[in-house]
């Protein structure tokens with residue numbers, strides 16, 4: 001199975017997927033990383049790990065749909081079977097979603113359906129919940145709402161702040177994202 005990844009930020013989830021492929025538990029290859037921000041951490045990780053990377057700078061596209069069309073062409077040329085949004089900080093449209101039905105996975109730092117959208121960690125802290133976590137799910141047109149593949153729960157600890165809680169959620173994301181990719185691939189095989 002050939003994977004295409006999309007990232008906008010630090011890229012720690014991207015690296016976790018590459019390592020899971022290389023170390024064995026995930027039987028897949030990362031064919032390509034697409035980033036939308038020049039010099040983001042994910043791009044530097046791709047260079048270090050020897051993964052092909054392509055920049056599609058969202059500021060150079062007239063609309064979300066035009067960016068999504070470029071993503072489709074890029075991933076089709078790379079021959080990818082499954083796409084993983086590993087910290088892609090842009091809303092994708094039905095243009096991309098309908099081009100890859102059941103083949104688009106996202107990771108979100110909350111136990112969906114709680115705390116959709118931006119700053120899910122901050123939302124959980126503000127709500128005063130004792131338990132939050134992360135969710136890997138298939139992407140559907142409604143943001144952060146597609147079928148759940150895998151979730152991990154993360155308790156809030158005494159003295160937690162945004163940084164400490166986000167770091168613990170991240171560690172769980174790195175565990176569940178490879179599992180979710182394997183599950184999404186199994187669904188495709190029927």
Ligand code: GRF
Pocket residue numbers: 007008009010011012013014086087088107108109134170173
């Ligand atoms: C993760 O928390 C993910 O859930 C969210 O964006 C963050 C990306 O982190 N969608 P990283 O770039 O993989 O380190």
